[in-house]
Amino acid sequence: MRIVVLTGGVGGAKFLRGVRAYARERGGEVTAVVNVGDDTVMHGLRICPDLDSVMYTLGGGADAERGWGRQNETWTVSEELKAYGAEPSWFGLGDRDIATHLVRSTMLGAGYPLSAVTEALCARWSPGVRLLPATDDRLETHVVVDSEEGQRALHFQEWWVRHRGQLPARRFVFVGAESASPGPGVLEALAAADVVLVAPSNPVVSIAPVLAVPGLREAVVSGSAPVVGISPIIGGAPVRGMADRCLAALDVECSAAGVAGLYGGRGAGGLLDGWLVDDADAGVVATGLLVREAPLWMTDDAATTAIVRTAMELAGAVAR
Amino acid sequence: MRIVVLTGGVGGAKFLRGVRAYARERGGEVTAVVNVGDDTVMHGLRICPDLDSVMYTLGGGADAERGWGRQNETWTVSEELKAYGAEPSWFGLGDRDIATHLVRSTMLGAGYPLSAVTEALCARWSPGVRLLPATDDRLETHVVVDSEEGQRALHFQEWWVRHRGQLPARRFVFVGAESASPGPGVLEALAAADVVLVAPSNPVVSIAPVLAVPGLREAVVSGSAPVVGISPIIGGAPVRGMADRCLAALDVECSAAGVAGLYGGRGAGGLLDGWLVDDADAGVVATGLLVREAPLWMTDDAATTAIVRTAMELAGAVAR
Numbered sequence: 225m226r227i228v229v230l231t232g233g234v235g236g237a238k239f240l241r242g243v244r245a246y247a248r249e250r251g252g253e254v255t256a257v258v259n260v261g262d263d264t265v266m267h268g269l270r271i272c273p274d275l276d277s278v279m280y281t282l283g284g285g286a287d288a289e290r291g292w293g294r295q296n297e298t299w300t301v302s303e304e305l306k307a308y309g310a311e312p313s314w315f316g317l318g319d320r321d322i323a324t325h326l327v328r329s330t331m332l333g334a335g336y337p338l339s340a341v342t343e344a345l346c347a348r349w350s351p352g353v354r355l356l357p358a359t360d361d362r363l364e365t366h367v368v369v370d371s372e373e374g375q376r377a378l379h380f381q382e383w384w385v386r387h388r389g390q391l392p393a394r395r396f397v398f399v400g401a402e403s404a405s406p407g408p409g410v411l412e413a414l415a416a417a418d419v420v421l422v423a424p425s426n427p428v429v430s431i432a433p434v435l436a437v438p439g440l441r442e443a444v445v446s447g448s449a450p451v452v453g454i455s456p457i458i459g460g461a462p463v464r465g466m467a468d469r470c471l472a473a474l475d476v477e478c479s480a481a482g483v484a485g486l487y488g489g490r491g492a493g494g495l496l497d498g499w500l501v502d503d504a505d506a507g508v509v510a511t512g513l514l515v516r517e518a519p520l521w522m523t524d525d526a527a528t529t530a531i532v533r534t535a536m537e538l539a540g541a542v543a544r
Numbered sequence: 545m546r547i548v549v550l551t552g553g554v555g556g557a558k559f560l561r562g563v564r565a566y567a568r569e570r571g572g573e574v575t576a577v578v579n580v581g582d583d584t585v586m587h588g589l590r591i592c593p594d595l596d597s598v599m600y601t602l603g604g605g606a607d608a609e610r611g612w613g614r615q616n617e618t619w620t621v622s623e624e625l626k627a628y629g630a631e632p633s634w635f636g637l638g639d640r641d642i643a644t645h646l647v648r649s650t651m652l653g654a655g656y657p658l659s660a661v662t663e664a665l666c667a668r669w670s671p672g673v674r675l676l677p678a679t680d681d682r683l684e685t686h687v688v689v690d691s692e693e694g695q696r697a698l699h700f701q702e703w704w705v706r707h708r709g710q711l712p713a714r715r716f717v718f719v720g721a722e723s724a725s726p727g728p729g730v731l732e733a734l735a736a737a738d739v740v741l742v743a744p745s746n747p748v749v750s751i752a753p754v755l756a757v758p759g760l761r762e763a764v765v766s767g768s769a770p771v772v773g774i775s776p777i778i779g780g781a782p783v784r785g786m787a788d789r790c791l792a793a794l795d796v797e798c799s800a801a802g803v804a805g806l807y808g809g810r811g812a813g814g815l816l817d818g819w820l821v822d823d824a825d826a827g828v829v830a831t832g833l834l835v836r837e838a839p840l841w842m843t844d845d846a847a848t849t850a851i852v853r854t855a856m857e858l859a860g861a862v863a864r
Binding site: 267268300301302305307309310323324326330333 | 587588618620621625628629630639640644646647649650653665667668
């Protein structure tokens with residue numbers, strides 16, 4: 225049983241713990257194709273928030289309460305950077321986290337691609353899931369917002385962290401996407417997949433940039449594996465994060481139905497064969513895909529594994 | 545009263561506190577021309593041990609007991625780097641210190657020369673002394689040692705920190721020196737100097753690389769200012785560090801007289817007009833320069849300022 229998961233950071237990382245547990249019960253293999261659109265360079269360090277969230281979470285090094293970064297984190301370097309007046313000062317970099325970025329930046333500087341760097345970092349964390357960057361090429365999510373001088377674009381992190389998503393977004397641009405290629409192993413994993421799961425990540429800024437890599441969406445849609453998505457919206461609100469603000473920019477309703485419409489049913493030229501929504505969203509219908517309901521709150525690993533089990537059953541039901 | 549000090553790191557930094565105190569009493573200006581031969585790149589960070597030692601020491605941020613790096617230092621990043629198996633693991637980088645290196649590396653990466661970066665970093669520390677890198681160009685001290693396969697060269701830091709100076713050094717090579725230029729302001733400061741002091745730093749690996757920058761030694765020797773050196777050797781032993789091992793490589797006796805001979809009297813084609821030795825070394829004679837004795841232990845700022853006062857009196861005595 226080979227499962228490929230398209231995923232963003234925090235929520236996707238939590239979901240992957242359930243996928244890993246499910247696969248371990250059955251001797252299956254899990255490959256995560258991870259969003260790199262949030263990646264950025266701060267203080268000369270290459271930062272990959274989603275890859276790190278997944279790596280730390282699966283490796284047992286994540287801070288569960290804060291939701292991102294390392295547990296037992298300290299902030300000495302960031303305080304010192306502020307004392308120098310170094311910008312950006314709005315992006316918190318923990319000391320433990322910085323070590324990851326130093327290793328990554330050094331390896332990238334030495335010419336290794338991000339996929340090789342990720343594999344090297346994972347040698348320490350043993351995540352039990354193969355982590356593949358969606359692409360080794362530059363693909364950066366920028367956000368177009370209104371300003372007094374008309375529209376301007378800023379990096380996703382600036383919009384998300386510095387402005388807390390408060391600047392009304394007009395649209396999202398995946399800079400570099402058109403000339404990016406899928407990372408090594410991504411197309412092969414999709415071709416060999418028995419099931420493709422779309423994690424309950426932000427559809428607009430986590431999953432969309434993965435699918436924006438030329439050839440990647442086509443590989444999912446044209447593949448033989450059933451594609452099942454798990455709704456990141458429960459009862460009209462995002463489980464976590466600011467998907468509501470992102471969906472609003474696209475004029476998509478913040479609901480399980482709205483996101484289903486955004487992804488589209490595979491039977492109608494879209495992405496998904498199956499769509500798993502929360503019990504609270506029972507009754508959602510969407511064209512060209514099969515909807516099933518289940519409790520979707522990932523309250524602990526057991527609950528998350530139960531979600532995955534239902535998603536896999538749905539995959540079985542829609543398999544062709 | 546314009547005083548220029550040629551200096552290395554820790555010992556020179558301590559000495560500069562005395563020079564600064566002396567200059568403050570008289571409304572004088574101090575410029576330190578600092579060795580960059582120890583500089584290196586570790587984990588992608590540009591590290592300038594001597595510039596930082598001087599900056600931290602004069603700025604009140606140095607760890608006086610350890611003798612290098614920041615006070616109240618923590619080591620979280622280094623521990624994490626070790627957990628990744630990242631090399632080099634033998635070079636301790638404190639968390640506070642890393643912030644300095646991040647700011648420096650980012651600015652260098654953006655195209656600023658080291659001198660401009662140093663000025664920017666000093667804006668935080670207000671060292672009260674103008675810090676000028678001897679050169680903005682690459683100048684790295686390498687050490688030639690014997691090995692089973694014949695001689696090999698290693699970076700000074702590897703010899704000094706990793707091997708604790710235990711590998712017998714054959715010679716020291718200042719890689720890049722021949723094509724280096726004095727840093728901005730260095731020649732101007734020397735031309736305008738009323739006195740040039742040679743700090744009690746390691747003559748072989750701290751002062752020699754400064755003087756190895758083409759044009760720098762000539763500017764000192766041909767200038768109108770008297771040149772007075774302070775012996776880093778007291779009673780046949782280095783006040784601090786491993787000058788004995790360095791001098792041995794050059795077949796120079798580890799003594800105040802040996803170092804005087806290495807620098808040479810300006811009256812005999814060498815560097816110095818005056819040479820200040822410790823009372824314990826009374827009776828040292830050297831060709832072409834004037835020797836004076838005084839207590840040279842820099843036990844506190846008052847003692848160090850007294851040393852500077854004597855050095856300045858000696859400068860007055862040898863002024864032409």
